[in-house]
Structures are given as C-alpha cells and as structure tokens.
Amino acid sequence: DVKVTQSSRYLVKRTGEKVFLECVQDMDHENMFWYRQDPGLGLRLIYFSYDVKMKEKGDIPEGYSVSREKKERFSLILESASTNQTSMYLCASSWGQTETEAFFGQGTRLTVV
C-alpha cells in the first residue's frame, strides 16, 4: 500500500514563527503536492514538485516556500506564519506520468494564534 505520512496531525504556532510541515512518501513517486483546504474553497494547490529540487508554483504560493532535497520528502515552509494561514494542509504524491492517481497524507491541521 502507498503510504504518505505527514509529520504532525495538529500544530499550533504563533504569529511570525517559521513553520515546517513535512511529508514523506514510500512509493518512489516522482510528483509531490502541497494543498490547503478551507471550507467552501476546496483544495487549493500551493506548490507542486515533479522531481528532486524541481518545483512549480500552484494557485496560492504567497507566504509559502518548499524544499525537496530527497525524492521521498517534500517540505512546506511558512516563512512567517500569519493567522490567515490557519488551515488544513494536505500532502499528496503520484507517479511521474499523466495517467496517474494521487495519494494523500492524513493532513495537518495548523492553527496560527
């Protein structure tokens, strides 16, 4: 079974803190994704990585950065957390072909106070 693991299920951080969300997949997938999910807004893509050290901005990259130094690990970084970044964050991974399905981690509920 494909496993996508996010480092934390719940996080509470203070405004202005630098926050790291980690995601690890065990299926040698080429692609990894970070989404945030808010009520009524669906899943919005923050960043997409299609290979080690390769990334592409999604729809809402402002205030976020990413790092992919190893194929299995994709990190989302909030440079200076703000209250409007309080959300559910979902990581996903998929094979490097267009006929592919994405597998999701369990999600991280981040609250910025």
Added chain:
Amino acid sequence: QKEVEQNSGPLSVPEGAIASLNCTYSDRVSQSFFWYRQYSGKSPELIMSIYSNGDKEDGRFTAQLNKASQYVSLLIRDSQPSDSATYLCAVTGNTDKLIFGTGTRLQVFP
C-alpha cells in the same frame, strides 16, 4: 474563470436513487480526470479515473467524459447513506499538476 468548477451542493438523493455529480474544466489540453471522495475529517481518496471520451464503469460508479464539451461527470447508482460525502473533481493538463474543484456535497437519506 476557475479551472475546475463544481456545484457545491448539497445534492440530496433518496437511498437507492442515482446521484449525478458534474464538473466542468477550462483548460482544453486537460488529459486526465479524477473523482475523489472525502468524508468529513478525512483525506480525499480516489474512486474513479478516466482518460478518454466515453463512459467508464466500476461497480456502482460510472465516470463520463466529454472533452469537446469540457465536461466530466460521476454517476452513483443505488446510492447508499454511506455514500454521503464530498466528491471532488480533479484534472491534470500536459503536466502532472493536479487541480481540484471545490467539491460537491452529497447527502443520501434513508
């Protein structure tokens, strides 16, 4: 215009009926199409994928794709209360970037 559009619902259907969920997309080069189901408090899980025009059936689920109309749908036959969830349509283009719609909430009542 949003890249992937869905009616937010809720769509309410009685148990045993057919539920019809619809999705439109704006990018004509879109190549792969997916339906995910998300229960409240859980992560999305894939239920159907479709890559070419026409119908694809899997058990009680049928996905329909019409690339000329930029339209993809999901039919759920013999709907059960356990099908009550949010259904997310997702699309990739000529890259593997996966874009989701906002989802349609389905309620199946006994």
